Amino acid sequence: MTISLNTSEVIYTIEALASEKNMEDKEVKLSEFLKEVDVKIVWKEEEKTKVGRGRIIDDDANFVYLTGEKGTVVVNRNDIIAIKTSVVK
Numbered sequence: 001m002t003i004s005l006n007t008s009e010v011i012y013t014i015e016a017l018a019s020e021k022n023m024e025d026k027e028v029k030l031s032e033f034l035k036e037v038d039v040k041i042v043w044k045e046e047e048k049t050k051v052g053r054g055r056i057i058d059d060d061a062n063f064v065y066l067t068g069e070k071g072t073v074v075v076n077r078n079d080i081i082a083i084k085t086s087v088v089k
Helices: none
Strands: 002-006 011-015 039-045 048-059 063-068 071-076 080-085
Touching: 039 063, 039 071, 048 071
Parallel strands: none
Antiparallel strands: 002 011, 039 048, 039 080, 048 063, 063 071
C-alpha cells in the first residue's frame, strides 16, 4: 500500500512493507508518519465540507485527532476527503 500526500515542495510517499496477506494485521498510523508536520484535513460532515488545520496528535482505526490553534477536533477516517501537508523547516 502506498499513501501519497502532495505538498508544494515535497511529495511524502509512505510505503507499508507488508504483503496483501499481512496487510489486515498492519495498522497505518498517520500520527507516526506525520509527526511534527502541520497538516490541513478536509472532511465531509453532514452536508458540509469542513477544514481543520494543525498537527495530528493521534489516530486509531476509526478516528484522527487534530490539534490546532482553535483546539482539538476528532474526525472520522471515513469522512476524510484529503490531507495536505506543509513542510516544516
